[in-house]
Amino acid sequence: MRYFLYILIFIIFSCELPDNETEYQEGLVVFGRIELFEINGVAFGDIDTVRVSLSSQIDANLENANELYIDDANVTITGAFDQDESSIRTITLNTVNDLGKYVIDENEEYKIWPNSNYTLNVIYEDYIVSGITTTPSYLTIQSINDTYNCEQCSDPTIYGETTCENAGENWTSEQQYIETINIDNFDSINNDTNGLWVLEPNLLESYIDNEVISSIELSRYGCSVGSFASKPYFVLDIDDQEEEDNPNLSAVRILSYALEDKELGLEPFNYDAEEYSDLNYNGQWDSGYCEDENYNEEILCLEEGAIWISEEPYIDSNGNNNYDNATYFDYNQNELQDMTLINTFYDTTAVFDIWKGPYFRDENYNPYLLNPFVWTIENSPTPIMWLYFNYYGKHLIVIQASDDAYYDYLSGDPLGGNQYLLPDSNIEGGYGLFTSNYSKGFFLNIIKAD
Numbered sequence: 440m441r442y443f444l445y446i447l448i449f450i451i452f453s454c455e456l457p458d459n460e461t462e463y464q465e466g467l468v469v470f471g472r473i474e475l476f477e478i479n480g481v482a483f484g485d486i487d488t489v490r491v492s493l494s495s496q497i498d499a500n501l502e503n504a505n506e507l508y509i510d511d512a513n514v515t516i517t518g519a520f521d522q523d524e525s526s527i528r529t530i531t532l533n534t535v536n537d538l539g540k541y542v543i544d545e546n547e548e549y550k551i552w553p554n555s556n557y558t559l560n561v562i563y564e565d566y567i568v569s570g571i572t573t574t575p576s577y578l579t580i581q582s583i584n585d586t587y588n589c590e591q592c593s594d595p596t597i598y599g600e601t602t603c604e605n606a607g608e609n610w611t612s613e614q615q616y617i618e619t620i621n622i623d624n625f626d627s628i629n630n631d632t633n634g635l636w637v638l639e640p641n642l643l644e645s646y647i648d649n650e651v652i653s654s655i656e657l658s659r660y661g662c663s664v665g666s667f668a669s670k671p672y673f674v675l676d677i678d679d680q681e682e683e684d685n686p687n688l689s690a691v692r693i694l695s696y697a698l699e700d701k702e703l704g705l706e707p708f709n710y711d712a713e714e715y716s717d718l719n720y721n722g723q724w725d726s727g728y729c730e731d732e733n734y735n736e737e738i739l740c741l742e743e744g745a746i747w748i749s750e751e752p753y754i755d756s757n758g759n760n761n762y763d764n765a766t767y768f769d770y771n772q773n774e775l776q777d778m779t780l781i782n783t784f785y786d787t788t789a790v791f792d793i794w795k796g797p798y799f800r801d802e803n804y805n806p807y808l809l810n811p812f813v814w815t816i817e818n819s820p821t822p823i824m825w826l827y828f829n830y831y832g833k834h835l836i837v838i839q840a841s842d843d844a845y846y847d848y849l850s851g852d853p854l855g856g857n858q859y860l861l862p863d864s865n866i867e868g869g870y871g872l873f874t875s876n877y878s879k880g881f882f883l884n885i886i887k888a889d
Contacts, residue, residue, distance in 0.1 A: 472876070476878045490508075518556060521550060557875070588615075592609070592610060652833075654885070664790055667826060676820040677820075689843060693821075701780065706777060730748060773804065808829035835880055835883075840876065
């Protein structure tokens, strides 16, 4: 079970918490996290890597920022680690001598309790800092029905009402129904596969066929894309407050982790660019042709008893007076239709450039996006739309309730929008964050719609 949790934590937290420089007053910067993940109704916990470094002036002249990391601090966590929740003890974390990282000894036996206090203490030279987290203990998730007023062009590849009407199309409005999905599939599938789905996502195929894992069709067009207000694929009702008189969420994170982001496949055709049907597969438009390729004149074709085919269907949709066949999406921009990261949610339109940003590129110039995608919400029900997904294929969706310390941290400026505004840290005597989360997950399959 501990091995399985290590893999889950790697999946869920491959993105580090922001390690921000602050307005200068030298001190220790510490980031640590405790994770609880519910499996079969029981919360299993683990302590993630703790990072320790020194703060620095914003304009400091550093040849290498890595010199700020500290590998010889004394790092401990105190709390309820035994089967007896009232028993309190201290665990010492070991340095790995790598960029200020400290980890639990792999032979250390311990338990993490929900709704329990854990204190992180770090001592380095004259610096002594500490932080306290209270582990969350409550999280419910429901998929609920909803409706959405879908406004889009009669040609859904055209965005914007004015652009639509200028193109001679109609702007339409239709109330559409948002269906529920199955979010109660993690435990049964994880039990059936003994957790091996982590290493072999194809084990999930039969559950997709049987609709134990719900599928959605991810589209690049119409009201399904454009902003955070686009049509949702499903809606989640999330509650992390056990008290009935407290309707407000703490900071809840939704992580969308693609399990097949590295899959290779042939770059797909872009049939939106097709202007004629190449019925005889000769790579050109023909005003007419014989089904027997040995005869290229109608009279000879008919004399030989073959069939003469009238001209191939043609529409000059781009107005260039050329007969353009279907093109392909040149994901890696090498002017060849070849293998690429086929599950990347790829598009080159302005809408994608604005909302998804420029694509990252690997050593073969194949495009890819962040995985997992992580977004923090504070309101429920919450619509889950196109921006939550960067890939097609099988996904693990994780809903993560955070402690009050993370909520308070976000109320500051953790992403560095203002470099002189400090996040609200719970590290006494220093900077950073010691936080804890309570998570549940479910599987989802995403199909390429167009």
